[in-house]
């Protein structure tokens with residue numbers, strides 16, 4: 001079906017069916033970047049048993065490790081933002097943060113091990129490029145002094161860039177200190193949309209940065225887009241997509257804006273009346289999906305589009321895709337160590353989250369304490385359900401024989417209730433269930449979160465020590 005119709009004001013009948021399904025399954029649910037999901041983390045998790053396990057020798061002291069590093073500061077507020085960030089232009093904040101990071105890096109490398117090859121690293125935020133060139137260099141030097149960074153072989157070292165905070169010399173510096181992947185926060189190119197969310201960045205500036213990223217031979221360039229923002233409609237989105245496709249990033253992550261002003265104060269600056277209506281939002285999603293696929297991109301998981309020769313496309317076909325706190329990525333290490341305020345680690349049988357308030361994070365570091373304040377130990381039941389959920393959301397299939405062998409269960413008996421719950425989705429063409437496998441079909445891709453939710457034992461049985469979470473809309 002050509003995508004042209006989507007730019008018109010009338011919607012053809014064949015698409016009405018998809019919209020009816022989206023309405024039928026509209027609900028709120030987790031994004032499944034972990035299982036158990038972060039709201040289930042508790043303050044009284046078994047930190048002592050984690051330390052004891054880290055104190056023993058074993059493969060976990062030598063196996064590859066991913067690093068995530070959180071830089072919480074931003075120069076300006078983007079009204080839609082739901083990240084853990086601090087908007088400030090106060091001089092010296094970054095340097096004070098780096099001092100604490102240095103201590104945390106030292107403590108963590110002693111605990112987790114400094115000989116594990118760092119196959120993946122990601123700097124996120126906030127705005128990692130809030131740091132100036134000297135601070136970026138100093139931080140990378142710190143990491144290289146306490147972890148085994150790699151400079152050859154396959155590795156993914158990526159950084160999120162706010163195009164408003166960098167110039168061409170920053171791109172050269174990032175390449176020089178070892179990054180090989182760049183992720184640019186684009187969100188939308190339309191001037192009215194940009195004004196309404198307080199994030200103004202011109203197409204020309206972004207195009208210059210893209211040229212520079214290409215000329216420095218980065219392995220890949222990603223764009224982040226958001227749909228559901230104020231004043232977006234099919235015409236503005238068509239134009240944004242035309243510009244995006246012209247710049248040909250290797251990967252495009254496309255996120256659904258969740259308007260939760262009661263939870264995220266800055267979203268109160270967005271006039272609800274300027275947001276696209278739910279049906280229009282569904283059309284935007286459809287427009288993005290069809291336009292990018294028509295332009296040669298492949299859909300990965302539920303919200304990433306990649307060029308066919310990108311490692312993520314190959315990984316999905318080979319079952320090596322994983323979902324973690326950064327979305328979808330290659331599975332190159334089982335453990336992820338998060339550094340910095342609010343960062344989350346997934347290590348062995350544990351999830352651990354650092355203190356989320358900056359002052360408290362500083363106080364803990366200054367007192368010589370590891371700044372971990374919440375977490376959970378993953379039970380055998382969690383591991384089974386995590387395997388089911390992550391296979392469905394990443395591999396788009398679940399090998400039932402493999403689950404039975406790996407976990408010593410009879411899947412159809414163990415998950416009889418869950419299988420009943422997803423039966424209507426079989427009827428709607430989202431998936432098929434055979435004796436051997438659950439297979440997600442193209443039609444089910446936008447509903448992956450809905451498909452996973454029946455397998456989540458914590459939904460409706462919240463166990464975290466904070467109020468039950470409000471999740472974003474699944475579709």
Ligand code: SF4
Pocket residue numbers: 073074076077078081082083085125126127162185
């Ligand atoms: S979207 Fe990025 S740059 Fe904007 S406020 Fe949030 S973290 Fe900061």
